[in-house]
Amino acid sequence: MAVTIRDVARASGVHISTVSRTFSAPHLVNPNTRTRVLACAEQLGYRPNRAARALITGRTYNIGLIVADIANPFFPPLIKAAESQARKHDHHIFVADTNEDAAVEEEVVRALAKQVDGVLLVSPRMSNALIEQLSREVPLVVVNRQIAGIPAVVMDVARGARIAIEHLTALGHRRVALVSGPRGSWTSREIRRSATATAKTAGAELTIIGPNPPTEVGGLTIAEDVLRAGATAVLAYNDLMAIGLIEGLLAAGARVPEDVSVVGIDDIMLSRLTRPKLTTVATPTAAAGRAAVDMLLAHGDDRRTTAQIHLQTELVIRDSTGRA
Amino acid sequence: MAVTIRDVARASGVHISTVSRTFSAPHLVNPNTRTRVLACAEQLGYRPNRAARALITGRTYNIGLIVADIANPFFPPLIKAAESQARKHDHHIFVADTNEDAAVEEEVVRALAKQVDGVLLVSPRMSNALIEQLSREVPLVVVNRQIAGIPAVVMDVARGARIAIEHLTALGHRRVALVSGPRGSWTSREIRRSATATAKTAGAELTIIGPNPPTEVGGLTIAEDVLRAGATAVLAYNDLMAIGLIEGLLAAGARVPEDVSVVGIDDIMLSRLTRPKLTTVATPTAAAGRAAVDMLLAHGDDRRTTAQIHLQTELVIRDSTGRA
């Protein structure tokens, strides 16, 4: 059916090993032979079967990319950047969606392990211990999590949360709510830690609401909790929740930002387009995707990087925050 | 390094072929043996290597999914649904982003062909002829394109465009602009054909603007073309362009919907959240993703489906349209 190395060998009158070398070690074959083999291959439409090659070389030229929810606008730019970067290096990407479920994450990593050179775990919900264990089975790069000995790309959300809280307290807010994210999220813990410390320093009261599903609906449903807490400002785990929250607040008759200021995190495309436009902490998702792929590929060459790359975040002030 | 079928065979004291059968043809092995083998496999953490298996069986349990732009909010729900459906049937998904480039599409299909059971081509920009040729090299299911003999899932945008135009003319609009999509898009041609016919019937004048890149920026930059054309209503190729267009119109001092009514297509999440909320033609993207995967998998069993599935669209009236 499909054209194999043997067809090319037959057509060009050489042994299959010569054809093989034409592709994977061209300097070992005579230029004339090489030209002839390439011509035959071209004419027959031959393409090496990567899976077969991987059986021997151990390199699949595939990467696994595992995210919690493809439909969450935070992920697509990261996926896109990772895919692009991977393909630039002639790799293909398996994408899996775990629906925020740690058990699915584990299962998918294991299922993919044999047919990839490594796995990118983006915003994992698994425990550190499990990630460490899996990283012994397949090269892993983690995005948005810090674990000793595991290569990682982390966005500095702690700083982002600090700046966001400082922005709010500078506007005079003294009762601030923190809408936290899903259980198992390292990012959510970081935000919480940093926001708590910053609020304390600034002498503001911080009410923590959560954990919550990191979606628009998650934000919408806690609007009344926020009002009940008497908060005049809110920092949400991500933009989607912030936007949902604003919907909920408006529906409950509160004005944004006159009655309640809202800050999101991520700076997804959406946040420029809603009304009011969302003040948010921009995270460099595309850069993270590229960096993670680069780490994974470097990983392959010199064994076992454990480097951790930090990417900076910044506050983008728009229209959803105002004076207390 | 990794545990192979031989390790399991050694541990359980049987031949590798028995281990193999334990997994792929359990009824052929004695229940006692089977239990023992499974226990050993479990204990060693054995997982069959799918790539190796595929070498013989020809079934990879992988699917390729090719889209024009992952970051375009139209695609993620489709990708998510497809991935979910695929995994339900124990398949994994390669995702590739072509950046709206037909040449990249072709290259990726070919690159993926050997390691997948089939490819889903979503909103392809390639020519029909090329798609037909590729479909002889690897099973293909196309979404949003009709080609004789190629299995497809199509959303009935023609009807959607008709209803959208009827909605506008019923509101009294007589000068309507159609903001078309990217070159090579079947959907864009369908919309154009249907909108043109409907406008004619309704006695409205239709100005076609485009082709344009199917993005927010694409919509933004043609706002003045729309105003110059004197249109009081616009149907845009997709929501993203409609939203960009509204931004542009507002920036130019026009009110929406008082001065200009805008209708989008797709009903992406965004369209519920912008102000004004977007009137749009909802397309069943998640259902399309699931259906396409189902077709591809069915394809594998009985050879060569050529069925085409049609999915209905419907108009969602929100706040971006009003009387002329």
Added chain:
DNA sequence: GACTTGCGTGCAACCGCTTGCATTAATGGC
């Protein structure tokens, strides 16, 4: 002219797994 050198190629084993066929042992029929 015999001897090293090294280039280009072929040979064959092997990667992890499947599968048609052969082999063996156990079962049933009469």
Added chain:
DNA sequence: GCCATTAATGCAAGCGGTTGCACGCAAGTC
């Protein structure tokens, strides 16, 4: 009690490649 079945397992070839090794041969050395 003997033969034909059948069930369970082993054997080995082969899927499409890669790669260490050996071989042949022309060129260079003295």
